[in-house]
Amino acid sequence: MLWIKSKLSSWILLFFLLMIVAVFTLPEIQGKPEEWLKGDSPKASQGVMDLTKWNFKDNGSLWLNGEWEFYWAQLYTPESFKGLEAPEMAVVPGSWNRQPINSKSYSGSGFVTYRLKVILPLSSSGRTYAMSVPFITSAYSLWINGELLAESGKVGTSYEESLATYSTKTVGFHPNNSEIEILLQVSNFHHMKGGLRQPFELGLFDQIIPKKEISVGFDMLLFGSLMIMGLYHLGLFSIRPNDRSTLYFGLFCVLIALRTIVIGEITLLKVFPSFPWELELKLEYISAYLGLVFFILFIGELFPNESNRKIQRSFILISSCYTVLTLVFPAMVYTRFLISFHIILGLAIVFELYVLMRAWYLQRQGCTIILVASFIFAVSIINDMIYANEWVSTTGRASGFGLLFFIICQSGVLSMKLSRAFSNEEKMSAILAQMNSSLSIKIKDRTADLELVNDELRVKNSEMSRLETSRSHLLSNISHDLGTPLTTIQCYIEAILDGMVDTEEQRKQYVQLIHGKVLGMGRLIEDLFQLSQLEARQVAFQKLNLSTEILMESLFSRYKLDASNAGISYELIINGKAAESGSFSKVEVDVERLHQVFSNLIYNSIKFTQAGGKIRVEMIDDGDSEMLCRISDTGAGITANDMPFIFDRFYTSNRSRNSVSGGKGLGLSISKEIIESHGGKIWVERSVLNVGTEFCFTVPIQTS
Numbered sequence: 001m002l003w004i005k006s007k008l009s010s011w012i013l014l015f016f017l018l019m020i021v022a023v024f025t026l027p028e029i030q031g032k033p034e035e036w037l038k039g040d041s042p043k044a045s046q047g048v049m050d051l052t053k054w055n056f057k058d059n060g061s062l063w064l065n066g067e068w069e070f071y072w073a074q075l076y077t078p079e080s081f082k083g084l085e086a087p088e089m090a091v092v093p094g095s096w097n098r099q100p101i102n103s104k105s106y107s108g109s110g111f112v113t114y115r116l117k118v119i120l121p122l123s124s125s126g127r128t129y130a131m132s133v134p135f136i137t138s139a140y141s142l143w144i145n146g147e148l149l150a151e152s153g154k155v156g157t158s159y160e161e162s163l164a165t166y167s168t169k170t171v172g173f174h175p176n177n178s179e180i181e182i183l184l185q186v187s188n189f190h191h192m193k194g195g196l197r198q199p200f201e202l203g204l205f206d207q208i209i210p211k212k213e214i215s216v217g218f219d220m221l222l223f224g225s226l227m228i229m230g231l232y233h234l235g236l237f238s239i240r241p242n243d244r245s246t247l248y249f250g251l252f253c254v255l256i257a258l259r260t261i262v263i264g265e266i267t268l269l270k271v272f273p274s275f276p277w278e279l280e281l282k283l284e285y286i287s288a289y290l291g292l293v294f295f296i297l298f299i300g301e302l303f304p305n306e307s308n309r310k311i312q313r314s315f316i317l318i319s320s321c322y323t324v325l326t327l328v329f330p331a332m333v334y335t336r337f338l339i340s341f342h343i344i345l346g347l348a349i350v351f352e353l354y355v356l357m358r359a360w361y362l363q364r365q366g367c368t369i370i371l372v373a374s375f376i377f378a379v380s381i382i383n384d385m386i387y388a389n390e391w392v393s394t395t396g397r398a399s400g401f402g403l404l405f406f407i408i409c410q411s412g413v414l415s416m417k418l419s420r421a422f423s424n425e426e427k428m429s430a431i432l433a434q435m436n437s438s439l440s441i442k443i444k445d446r447t448a449d450l451e452l453v454n455d456e457l458r459v460k461n462s463e464m465s466r467l468e469t470s471r472s473h474l475l476s477n478i479s480h481d482l483g484t485p486l487t488t489i490q491c492y493i494e495a496i497l498d499g500m501v502d503t504e505e506q507r508k509q510y511v512q513l514i515h516g517k518v519l520g521m522g523r524l525i526e527d528l529f530q531l532s533q534l535e536a537r538q539v540a541f542q543k544l545n546l547s548t549e550i551l552m553e554s555l556f557s558r559y560k561l562d563a564s565n566a567g568i569s570y571e572l573i574i575n576g577k578a579a580e581s582g583s584f585s586k587v588e589v590d591v592e593r594l595h596q597v598f599s600n601l602i603y604n605s606i607k608f609t610q611a612g613g614k615i616r617v618e619m620i621d622d623g624d625s626e627m628l629c630r631i632s633d634t635g636a637g638i639t640a641n642d643m644p645f646i647f648d649r650f651y652t653s654n655r656s657r658n659s660v661s662g663g664k665g666l667g668l669s670i671s672k673e674i675i676e677s678h679g680g681k682i683w684v685e686r687s688v689l690n691v692g693t694e695f696c697f698t699v700p701i702q703t704s
Contacts, residue, residue: 013322044068046089048117051283052178055121064131064182068196070101071114075155075185078146083183090114093134096195108194108333109246111157111187111443118202120178130172130208131182134198137191138164143183151511153277159189164331166262167270170212172205182321189279192335212265219264222400225256229407248298251408252291259287264400278331285326285334289319289341292348299352299374303367306358315348323441339655340383355513365420366413373409377402394632484603485517488562492517495549513561520595533556541677544591545702548627549574552619556600562603567611576624585623586702589678594699597671597682601631601695604667608635608693626680626701632694638687646684647672 044066070090141152156162189196209478230253237247380402563570682697
């Protein structure tokens with residue numbers, strides 16, 4: 001046992017030694033801004049970024065990293081760049097006082113002009129571009145192609161003339177040609193670091209804006225989650241003041257929530273433009289210092305036996321000193337303490353992880369979850385520390401994700417604690433539970449049975465509601481689509497009764513037609529029932545594989561007599577490459593359902609076409625992907641107002657063709673469902689009043 005404990009202690013010690021080495025050696029490994037230029041995406045060189053081979057649509061947006069023209073102690077405008085000497089070059093992103101520029105070193109205070117030429121792809125003409133402008137310390141003016149598009153604060157040549165502010169912006173622009181000029185005037189007399197410390201992002205307008213919206217949404221989510229969790233834990237503390245861990249964690253969440261609205265996309269200056277920049281920056285720093293204090297107190301309260309009170313007090317005292325210095329001194333002074341605080345923060349992270357690993361080794365309640373969450377949170381904080389000190393070019397927003405993960409895990413631990421508290425309370429009342437065990441079991445069983453019955457009733461009710469909807473649709477469809485064949489049968493029978501049919505042959509022919517219509521009605525009722533179940537995905541189609549020629553002749557021939565009796569010319573034309581070669585394509589269709597569609601279209605044409613008119617059916621089979629069928633007539637046509645709605649269910653109009661008999665307006669909507677169920681389309685190609693109408697539908701061709 002002692003050997004295992006000693007072995008584990010050795011691994012813990014090795015782990016934390018590696019953490020310390022990583023924290024203090026990363027600046028040496030990643031500390032040169034020039035190393036940020038590595039990568040596959042294009043980089044600016046000598047003030048020019050060539051994007052002629054960059055496809056924004058396929059590759060997305062990109063950072064404008066690389067060498068920008070750098071004019072120290074100059075505030076040039078777009079009109080000033082004529083006859084200037086060769087400029088210096090500065091690596092962006094990067095503070096001008098964190099990198100040597102032409103072997104020169106500059107202080108953080110000063111004013112400068114940055115300039116970059118971007119050569120866009122030749123296809124950029126007419127496109128709308130956008131650029132995401134990050135935080136810039138501490139004032140700037142931005143021109144693109146000579147147009148002033150963004151300002152933050154007031155650019156000046158001295159502390160008195162300048163005004164600092166903190167905000168991100170997104171600007172959109174239309175380039176007149178394939179070259180854009182980006183010009184930035186930047187002044188800084190308030191912060192330790194000056195210049196373009198964060199990367200600019202260029203892309204199409206519809207690429208940059210969604211990213212910005214997602215970033216704002218995440219900040220709002222993080223702020224809301226932190227504030228709600230903070231207030232919730234403070235509420236728990238007011239109920240149970242003996243548990244101070246809820247107080248410390250609640251204050252930690254509230255502080256970091258305030259920090260979120262200072263450093264994120266939804267800054268205080270955007271909500272309250274008159275809010276002083278100095279106070280906003282103080283809030284950013286103080287929230288970090290006090291956040292560390294309350295986090296240390298929180299972990300110490302959770303695991304008091306594993307923590308070291310003296311070390312805790314040392315970190316609290318140091319963070320309190322940083323807080324006082326930030327309150328007393330201006331930004332140009334207290335921003336210089338950030339690197340030293342990051343070292344303290346790194347040591348505090350190592351200490352807290354050590355405490356948590358000791359608690360995990362001793363199997364303290366809830367420690368495993370908090371250890372994993374704290375480790376991920378610590379890695380995200382170290383990432384942001386590296387980014388803030390410009391040691392490596394990476395995202396500076398990782399701590400937000402790490403913190404959100406930590407809060408979720410802490411919520412789980414809190415739930416487990418509450419669950420265990422309830423379990424203990426249940427154990428204390430075990431005697432009473434035993435006395436009433438039989439009754440409790442019966443109640444639980446009956447409750448479970450009732451819940452099961454209730455669930456079944458809920459499912460049945462849902463099914464009944466769906467069936468009622470299907471039934472209503474079915475009745476409406478039947479009342480509409482049975483009208484046409486019934487009217488036809490009535491006419492045939494009246495013709496026989498009135499003696500208009502003289503010969504036995506004619507009577508037999510009419511009886512056969514009536515018999516066919518009756519059979520069609522039976523099939524129609526079945527089809528309408530199945531179509532009423534489309535919403536429930538219960539429709540079955542009986543598809544056959546046959547040639548387009550046979551299909552069209554079958555569809556066409558059934559309505560010859562109806563057209564002839566109406567005194568209307570009725571013809572079929574077959575065109576297309578496959579038809580001309582005699583090798584007709586194959587289609588897989590439900591013939592009777594297509595007859596239903598064809599019937600609706602043909603009878604509509606007959607109804608709205610006067611005697612002596614013409615109905616023309618044309619089938620085009622090119623052997624490619626689909627068969628096209630055109631049905632045109634010389635009828636009354638459809639009004640422009642009705643055209644967009646004729647396929648809508650239940651839509652009717654005096655001149656609408658949705659129903660052949662003026663029913664409930666289901667004919668064309670049912671036809672549309674049938675065609676689309678076959679993978680085709682149906683539409684009105686043209687319609688002119690008193691000239692005629694042309695309907696088209698397609699059916700996919702079998703390729704194999």
